[in-house]
């Protein structure tokens with residue numbers, strides 16, 4: 092009646108579970124570490140991603156800001172150009188001095204301007220006039236055109252139209268420029284054409300020799316058409332016809348860029364990408380760009396060309412300008428790793444504590460699993476909370492099959508309903524605990540076991556009953572042995588009290604069958620011939636079956652018992668139907684509901700087969716080791732009993748039998764005569780008695796020797812037995828004197844028997860060693876029971892008197908006359 096604290100955990104064999112548990116904890120720690128580090132790295136990566144995005148966004152913004160500044164500067168440039176153009180537009184004739192004054196202010200205010208030109212349109216026919224005018228102005232050169240391919244000045248011959256540089260400011264160092272045909276360079280020409288086509292200023296990125304710039308930096312030329320005082324026509328052809336010339340501005344983009352790129356961490360680049368030309372126009376700080384700098388490029392159109400503005404910024408500069416925490420990802424990573432380490436540290440501590448607790452518990456579990464006692468704990472509802480190794484082994488279940496099952500309602504115990512009621516009462520405090528109990532439990536294989544329990548109640552800290560904890564011991568064997576001992580001692584007592592062997596064997600069998608429900612036992616004894624088995628005891632086997640097998644001859648494959656006796660070895664037949672030993676008997680066995688038969692030969696001390704001890708079952712059955720042990724023990728005990736009975740019988744035989752003739756001796760004869768006398772006396776049935784004595788036997792002894800005399804005695808006994816019925820009793824009363832009791836025989840019948848005996852004996856011839864023949868005669872006295880005979884002795888005495896008469900009367904005769912005893 093078992094129970095435990097609710098928080099008790101199922102037991103496990105510590106030796107088996109300790110190692111995996113440890114490994115599992117290490118695994119958990121490992122997984123936590125990997126997950127923690129992975130999350131940290133992911134967070135780092137994600138933060139990096141965000142920071143990267145933010146950096147790119149900031150870079151993009153900064154790039155657009157600077158591009159806007161650049162565009163604004165370019166616009167300012169074109170506005171200045173427009174102002175110069177407007178001056179010329181509104182003038183009849185622009186004087187050199189006027190141009191100089193006007194552009195002076197512009198050049199002062201706009202450092203990006205390196206030069207401003209006025210390039211009037213000159214038709215070929217007007218060329219001489221133009222050249223003269225130039226000379227009048229103090230310029231000695233001619234209008235020239237430049238071969239863009241060779242970059243050399245060649246005389247102009249056939250151009251119908253020229254745009255020579257007429258005025259240029261500042262003039263200093265620009266003398267050689269005056270007179271050059273700006274349109275002679277193809278890029279300039281394209282820009283001029285485009286300007287006329289589109290009606291807006293256009294730029295050319297054709298390299299211009301900047302005489303003013305000692306470094307020879309790249310420059311850009313802006314062209315602005317001048318149409319005179321008339322309004323600009325929307326029509327391209329009209330514009331081309333009305334064109335007066337171009338105002339050109341030589342601009343150094345480098346200067347523009349430097350206006351908004353002061354930091355060393357920022358690099359700028361402007362490339363002319365019109366029609367994939369990719370002509371670098373200006374660069375600022377570009378040589379400092381490192382691989383980790385962030386870039387953003389913007390393509391835009393202005394002044395008739397496509398530009399690529401590229402912005403690069405170092406991460407440090409980005410942090411400085413963009414207010415970005417570039418180490419945010421590092422902080423996240425560091426924090427993540429720190430948290431992971433903290434968790435691992437805490438977990439390791441927890442695991443250590445847990446392991447310590449588990450070790451302590453494992454110790455207890457090991458102890459419980461080591462002991463050869465069943466330990467079982469039930470909760471208040473009778474559910475199994477704990478069961479140790481021994482308990483599982485005995486019941487035949489794995490721990491997981493039995494844990495948390497209801498002890499009283501899952502077929503584990505016999506008389507479950509009663510026990511459950513008692514347990515309920517105990518849990519409700521209505522009864523007190525019985526410390527020692529015994530109960531029969533049912534194993535998984537269906538076998539029953541008697542368990543002796545020592546029970547204890549379990550309480551929680553507040554004193555409430557939690558259940559029971561019970562330690563049990565399998566006492567089935569002890570109990571069985573006790574019962575066996577009892578049954579054997581009863582059998583021994585019965586034997587001492589003179590019970591017949593079969594009665595004693597029946598007692599033994601009933602004792603065995605009481606313990607082994609379903610078993611039907613038999614003891615068969617081998618007869619004197621050693622060839623046949625006869626029923627000695629089989630109280631539970633069908634009588635008809637017992638009769639059928641009684642007297643069965645032993646031999647190979649003669650059922651279980653016939654074979655066991657023949658082989659002197661145990662024969663286990665689990666299924667009679669299938670077994671070849673039972674081929675000839677299976678129908679008989681099945682008809683009486685017998686399905687299995689285990690037979691053990693009963694062997695005497697000298698190894699002689701005495702019989703068989705057999706156990707039958709109604710279902711095919713396999714004996715356990717314990718069953719076989721018991722069978723052997725039963726056969727041994729039965730063997731001892733049989734031998735005892737046989738020894739007693741032998742002693743009795745010896746005590747009652749004449750050794751020479753094997754006939755009952757005087758004592759035995761008188762006993763049996765007494766029995767027959769009583770029967771006749773009680774029932775009034777006739778009874779006669781013959782007294783036989785060999786005539787002159789002394790002479791036989793004397794003449795042929797004592798041995799021949801013995802032969803005569805044996806021959807007489809044998810011959811007499813041959814003449815008698817089974818119910819007649821012959822005995823040797825002593826010397827050469829024999830007697831025969833003839834039950835149910837009157838005087839006349841007795842005389843007949845006596846006469847026949849007399850004549851038969853007289854006719855016998857005993858062949859002696861020297862081929863002599865010995866013949867002998869007997870005298871017989873016959874007495875028949877009468878009412879005067881008040882005892883067997885009286886009858887015997889009368890027969891003896893008759894014999895005496897026969898002797899007296901000449902011997903070799905039968906006498907019924909009682910002679911006077913004269914001494």
Ligand SMILES: Nc1nc2c(ncn2[C@@H]2O[C@H](COP(=O)(O)OP(=O)(O)OP(=O)(O)O)[C@@H](O)[C@H]2O)c(=O)[nH]1
Pocket residue numbers: 751784785786787788789790792796797798799800801804825826827898902
């Ligand atoms: N061989 C042998 N002789 C026995 C045995 N018992 C008794 N005798 C002999 O039987 C003889 C009996 O002789 P008696 O009693 O004188 O009688 P008898 O010689 O038979 O003469 P009647 O009886 O008068 O005819 C004795 O010689 C005994 O020794 C025995 O067991 N074996």
